[in-house]
Amino acid sequence: MALTLAVTLACGQPSPTRTETVELTPPAVNTVAQPGDVATVAPPQAVESAAQPAVEQPAQSGTPETKNQLAALEVTAAHDEVMSHIYERTVPSVVGLRVIKSISIGGSTPGMPAGDFLSRAAGSGFVWDNEGHIVTNKHVIDGADRIIVVLSDGTQTDAELIGDDADSDLAVVRITDETMRPPAIALGDSDTIKPGQLAVAIGDPFSRGFSMTSGIISAVGRTINPSESNFSVPRVVQHDAATNPGNSGGPLLNREGKVVGINTQIISETGGFSGVGLAIPVNLAKLVAPSLIADGSYEYPFIGIRGVSVTRDIATAMELPADTRGALVLAVGTGTAAEQAGLRASDRLTVINGAELPVGGDIIMAMNGTPLLGMDDVVAYTVEHTQPGDTVEFTIMRDGEKMQMEVTMGARPE
Known part of the structure; x- marks a missing residue:
């Protein structure tokens, strides 16, 4: 596990079960229960009558409280029917x-045959x-x-x-x-x-x-x-x-x-x-x-870096605006697309509020013009929008200055 x-x-x-508002007219009563049914669905009037046999059917001029109760019953019945329909339609697939x-088991364990x-x-x-x-x-x-x-x-x-x-x-x-x-x-x-x-x-x-x-x-x-x-x-x-x-x-x-x-x-x-x-x-x-x-x-595309999302503390340590966002490059793999393009990795640590933080190195801020808020965005954009061999324009922050760099994507190693 x-x-x-x-x-x-x-x-x-x-x-x-979550109750949600769905505009759906409840159908007639089901006579045979199906797998996944939460409850048998009846028309709103029948449900209301069965649930409250002692209460007469209210006229259109009924109290707001009674109307709200009827509306809730209708929504619940519609929700139940939606759920049952999802099950019935999808379970064959x-x-x-x-x-x-x-598995092979050796004979070295006492009492356990090989x-x-x-x-x-x-x-x-x-x-x-x-x-x-x-x-x-x-x-x-x-x-x-x-x-x-x-x-x-x-x-x-x-x-x-x-x-x-x-x-x-x-x-x-x-x-x-x-x-x-x-x-x-x-x-x-x-x-x-x-x-x-x-x-x-x-x-x-x-x-x-x-x-x-x-x-x-x-x-x-x-x-x-x-x-x-x-x-x-x-x-x-x-x-x-x-x-x-x-x-x-x-x-x-x-x-x-x-x-x-x-x-x-x-x-x-x-x-x-x-x-x-x-x-x-x-x-x-x-x-x-x-x-x-x-x-x-x-085959996945591959940049060849290890990085971390830029936090306020990292931005401050690098003397950048506190709201700077992106992915700080921590390491660059040998022979990778990142090394061939000239991306620079963090080269030192500094201590802020008792915590060691990496500084120096390039901050990846955008790929092909798409802003990136952190390292997760770099991974997502790479997987979803690029292929091995694609040339991608990176917007990076280096020594406090923005610049563009072209990176030809590699392929992930096995």
Whole structure:
């Protein structure tokens, strides 16, 4: 489950349902409950009558309090129907994954026989296209000897690994049976989501069957480090829809039922869900997944620096305006694009208020005219808007003066 007080892979407890205003006329009563239903939906009048049998139907001239109660019932019924509709429409495109791995155990441990054994892991995924490709987390299928896909109707079939990428913790597998092609799920735009918007997680937690949880987007623009990578994932989505073991690789949906993220980690002190779930932004998957399908891998652009966001204290130590923003270059890799372009790294430390701070070196303030507030923005712009071989114009601050510099992007080392 991984890393105390930091990253644990997709686990949690249910979170409360968020009520949101949706303009939707409730349909007639459902006679058969469907998976994911919160409650049977009836017309507003029927709901009001069942909830308050002793109260006569109010006329249009009823009290404001009564009208407010009716309005609340209508909103609740509409919300319930929206949630059920999201589940019904998307669950055919969500899959459970059963991963079988072989492990070898030596005979040096007393009482433990030597030999080859099998271990099992589980996760979730979603159908990417109509060719049977499924996107999930790399950590879900790592080391797999056999990958079994479980569809929402209980059908099971085998899949093969097409490609994976440690730097985004994404992988693509494909259902080998060409007669089985579940419908592709709709993709959203992770750049447009905001804190407070509805977040819905669907997956196969604990391998007990498909389920959904809901909450809100609680933050955007987080940065995480996958367990098998030396590089950061930018623009990560934070949410409080409960995610549990087995939700890894499953979709995070918006109110339209479109994928905005791929559930991958939680932050927890106990290993249990504490209300902080993290999802890879779907816009990164839009870059990585097609390359995994075509080539089995994805090549990232690479500057070749280590940096830190400029704080007020760093700006003061460098005798710059206190509101100076950007990324201070701390180190430049040998033979990298940064070294070839002539970027300078910080060359000394100074002490302010008892803390050592790096000074000197270039501050990256913009790339191709796009202002950058810190190192996270440098990583995000590089990944999202450049390719190896691209020439990018950097705006930097050097010795208190702004200047432009062209950097030809390299490729990330493996």
